[in-house]
Amino acid sequence: MVLRRDDWLDLARKVDWLPRYVDERELFPEEMSGRPWLAHDAWRDWSEVYRTTYREYVANQRDKDAAVLGVRAALGKPRLLDDLDPAWVQLVKFHNGAIALAEYAGAVAELRMARFGRDSAWRAMSSLGALDEIRHTQIPLLLGHDMLAFDGNFDWTHKAFHTNEWVMIAARHLFDDMFLAADAIDSAIQLNFVFETGFSNLQFMAMAAMADGAHHHLFEKTLASIQTDEARHAQIGHPVLRTLLEHGSRERAQYLVDKMWWRSWRLFLALSGTAMEYLTPLDARAHSFKEFMDEWVIEQFTKNLAEFDLARPWFWDLFMEELDYAHHSFQLGLYTYRTTLWFDVAMPDGAEREWLSAKYPDWNEVFGPFWDDLERRWAARGESDTLAYGLPALCNLCQLPTLFVRPGHNTACTLERDGRRYLFCSRPCRWIFEQETARFAGHASVVDRIVAGEAPGKMTDLHAWMGLEAPVETGKDLRRGLDPWRLRPIPTA
Numbered sequence: 001m002v003l004r005r006d007d008w009l010d011l012a013r014k015v016d017w018l019p020r021y022v023d024e025r026e027l028f029p030e031e032m033s034g035r036p037w038l039a040h041d042a043w044r045d046w047s048e049v050y051r052t053t054y055r056e057y058v059a060n061q062r063d064k065d066a067a068v069l070g071v072r073a074a075l076g077k078p079r080l081l082d083d084l085d086p087a088w089v090q091l092v093k094f095h096n097g098a099i100a101l102a103e104y105a106g107a108v109a110e111l112r113m114a115r116f117g118r119d120s121a122w123r124a125m126s127s128l129g130a131l132d133e134i135r136h137t138q139i140p141l142l143l144g145h146d147m148l149a150f151d152g153n154f155d156w157t158h159k160a161f162h163t164n165e166w167v168m169i170a171a172r173h174l175f176d177d178m179f180l181a182a183d184a185i186d187s188a189i190q191l192n193f194v195f196e197t198g199f200s201n202l203q204f205m206a207m208a209a210m211a212d213g214a215h216h217h218l219f220e221k222t223l224a225s226i227q228t229d230e231a232r233h234a235q236i237g238h239p240v241l242r243t244l245l246e247h248g249s250r251e252r253a254q255y256l257v258d259k260m261w262w263r264s265w266r267l268f269l270a271l272s273g274t275a276m277e278y279l280t281p282l283d284a285r286a287h288s289f290k291e292f293m294d295e296w297v298i299e300q301f302t303k304n305l306a307e308f309d310l311a312r313p314w315f316w317d318l319f320m321e322e323l324d325y326a327h328h329s330f331q332l333g334l335y336t337y338r339t340t341l342w343f344d345v346a347m348p349d350g351a352e353r354e355w356l357s358a359k360y361p362d363w364n365e366v367f368g369p370f371w372d373d374l375e376r377r378w379a380a381r382g383e384s385d386t387l388a389y390g391l392p393a394l395c396n397l398c399q400l401p402t403l404f405v406r407p408g409h410n411t412a413c414t415l416e417r418d419g420r421r422y423l424f425c426s427r428p429c430r431w432i433f434e435q436e437t438a439r440f441a442g443h444a445s446v447v448d449r450i451v452a453g454e455a456p457g458k459m460t461d462l463h464a465w466m467g468l469e470a471p472v473e474t475g476k477d478l479r480r481g482l483d484p485w486r487l488r489p490i491p492t493a
Contacts, residue, residue, distance in 0.1 A: 009051060013121040016040065032116040034185025036249050043243060046119035048235040057128050061135065064225045068139060071218045072146070081150050083215040086344075087478055091279035092219060093153060093343040097160030098167065098271055099203065100140040102175050107133035109179040109187040113236065116184040122236065129233035136226050143222065153473060156342040163467030164455070166340060166391070166446050167270070170399035173443065174267050178260060181439075185240060189253065190260040193237025198301045199264045200230045202272050206292040210276065213284030241308055250310075255435065258313040261301070262428040265319060266398045273327025274334060277356065278346050288359040290323045315428040318411070324360055326404040328367050333403040335374070336388040339459070340466060341475035347371060349479075366406055383476075383483040389459050394445040396422040397429035417441070 018024060018040060030037040075082075081089065110133055113126035144157025160168050178190045204227035211220035244253045273289045287295070305312060313319070331345075338345045348356060348371060357364045377385040392401040393412070402412040402425040411426040417437060424430040433440050449455040456462050468474045 005053075009053065012053070013051065013124060014119075016044075016120045028116055028118060030183075032112065032183055033118060034116075034183035036244070036247065036252070038118070038243070038247055040118065042247055043118040043122075046122050046239045046243065048121070048125060048239055050125075050232045050235055051121075052125070052128060052232065054128070057131075061131075064228065065135070068218070068221050068225050071221050072143070075218060081147075085214060085281040085284075087279045087346050088214045088216060088281055088284070089151065090343045090345070090478060091275045092147075092216070093151070093156065094271070094275055094279070095203075095207070096140050096144045096154065096157040097342055098171050100137055100144065100157050101161035102171060103133050103136035103140075105175045105179045106191065107137070109182060109191050110233070112182075113184045113187055117188075118184070122188075122240070125233060125236055129236065132229040132233055136229065139222055139226070143218065153342050159467065160342065164446070165342065165466040165468070166394070166399070166401075169446060170270075171267060173399045174263050177263065177439075185244070186256060188237045188240035189244075189256045191237070192234050193241055193304065194257055194260040194301075195264050196230050196234035197237070197304055198261070198297045199268050200227065200234070201296040201300065202268060202292060204230065206276070206287075206296050207272070209286050210280050210284050213286060214281055215284075238304075238307075245308060253308075254310055257305075257310060258315075259432050259435070261313050262315060262319070262432065263398065265322075266400060266425075266429070269322070269327045270330050270334075270400060274331045277327065277359075278331050278348060278352075282351055282355055285355065289327060290359070293323060313428075315426075315431075318426070318428070322404060324362075325366065325406045328356075328360070328363065329403050329405050330401075332367070332370055333392065333401050335477075336386065337392070337401075338475035338477070339387060339463065340391075340468070342468065342473065344476050344478040346478040347374065378480070383480070386477075391447055391450070391462075393423055394447050395425035395429050396443075396445060396448075397424055397433045397440060399443075399445055400425060 019027065024040060025037070028037075107130045110126045110130035114123050114130055117123045117126055141158055144154045147154040147157075161172065178195065179187065182190060204223045208220045208223035208227070211217070211223060241253055244250075269289075272292075276285070276289045276292065302312065334341065335345045335347060353364060353368065353371070356367075374386050392403060394401055402410075402423065404411055404425055413424050413427055413430055415422045415424065415430050415433065418441070422430075422433065422441075424433065444452065444454070446455060450457050450462075455465050463469075463474060
């Protein structure tokens with residue numbers, strides 16, 4: 001007699017036991033399993049909705065990989081860039097560099113939970129999650145390698161994470177905090193509950209919709225394939241959070257949620273916001289970044305909070321305000337500091353400005369004059385007068401420039417601590433720093449490293465330090481190209 005799935009599944013998933021040869025605290029030390037440390041009985045009810053077996057997992061992943069690779073084979077390498085807008089190619093280059101090896105770091109978090117998670121079903125689910133994250137690394141690495149034949153800067157798909165490029169330092173700072181330096185409980189709440197049930201929707205579901213509009217069907221298939229995995233192991237966070245709340249750790253749970261929401265928002269307004277509204281072709285823009293945030297992130301996140309009777313983060317009003325302007329401010333920074341990027345940056349043209357003004361009614365009034373000034377500078381003196389030649393002030397928490405401003409409204413702030421003044425882009429970044437000063441105080445920003453003599457102060461030397469090894473490798477104005485002066489040797493005397 002063959003047993004039905006429901007008759008044997010829990011027996012196979014729930015295989016915990018208490019060993020006699022070692023204490024439970026030794027087997028699951030607090031520094032790895034997380035706090036509060038709870039005895040095994042507290043975790044007995046741990047369960048998630050997917051309840052996936054390994055056999056089912058392998059079959060599903062085989063089919064998803066076959067779908068992605070089938071599209072790749074059907075297109076063939078000579079057609080990989082057919083019908084793609086040049087700006088969209090830069091978006092893919094940006095996405096690949098920032099995300100590909102971050103997924104590999106996510107595998108470390110999943111593996112930590114696979115060893116130190118407190119319930120066998122949790123450990124089994126995290127084992128599959130680790131396989132997911134390795135898959136999410138391998139696919140963009142493969143597709144990025146395919147693109148090398150058309151654009152050498154696609155080597156940043158693999159290279160970016162290993163450089164001192166300032167965007168990547170900011171990305172690693174977040175992912176180290178979320179993945180690599182987190183215990184099992186912190187990983188489950190920060191990665192699975194906050195990040196994967198919120199912001200990964202933005203990068204993979206919303207971006208997949210735009211990829212369809214941009215006729216990049218291979219990228220669309222890849223993103224959708226990845227998100228189906230994210231949706232499954234995102235569920236790891238829910239039962240962990242529920243257990244913490246049941247055992248009196250509401251304050252700590254709320255802190256982890258608030259902290260990682262803000263940290264994720266800071267990075268993804270830079271990654272997704274600017275890409276969606278300044279590198280996506282107009283005819284592919286189904287919605288604005290703000291509309292996608294409302295639909296794919298905010299709605300889902302607030303439902304999750306309500307499920308656990310958690311409050312919205314204390315900075316919610318500031319976050320909602322920033323939806324209207326923060327990524328637009330940041331785009332101006334990306335443009336003027338484009339020589340420190342591995343992808344090209346676009347200045348919005350007339351039609352794009354009309355679209356932005358329709359989606360953000362005060363966009364032209366607030367941001368239009370800055371772009372007008374840059375246009376005049378191009379006309380008068382060329383590219384050299386549209387570039388920044390020194391780095392901006394960087395936040396000592398998120399490591400991003402303090403560029404989230406609008407006229408009359410600057411969120412930057414400082415903190416005096418242990419004889420040093422720290423600078424932050426916002427009160428939430430300062431608040432996180434105050435909660436875990438020992439964790440963050442030792443990290444030096446790029447500006448800190450220049451001041452300390454650990455990095456070169458001259459911009460051309462700084463490019464090489466960041467991994468941008470030649471003028472043609474640095475970002476340029478997408479529609480104007482590269483000025484000849486960039487290719488001439490720079491006088492040394």
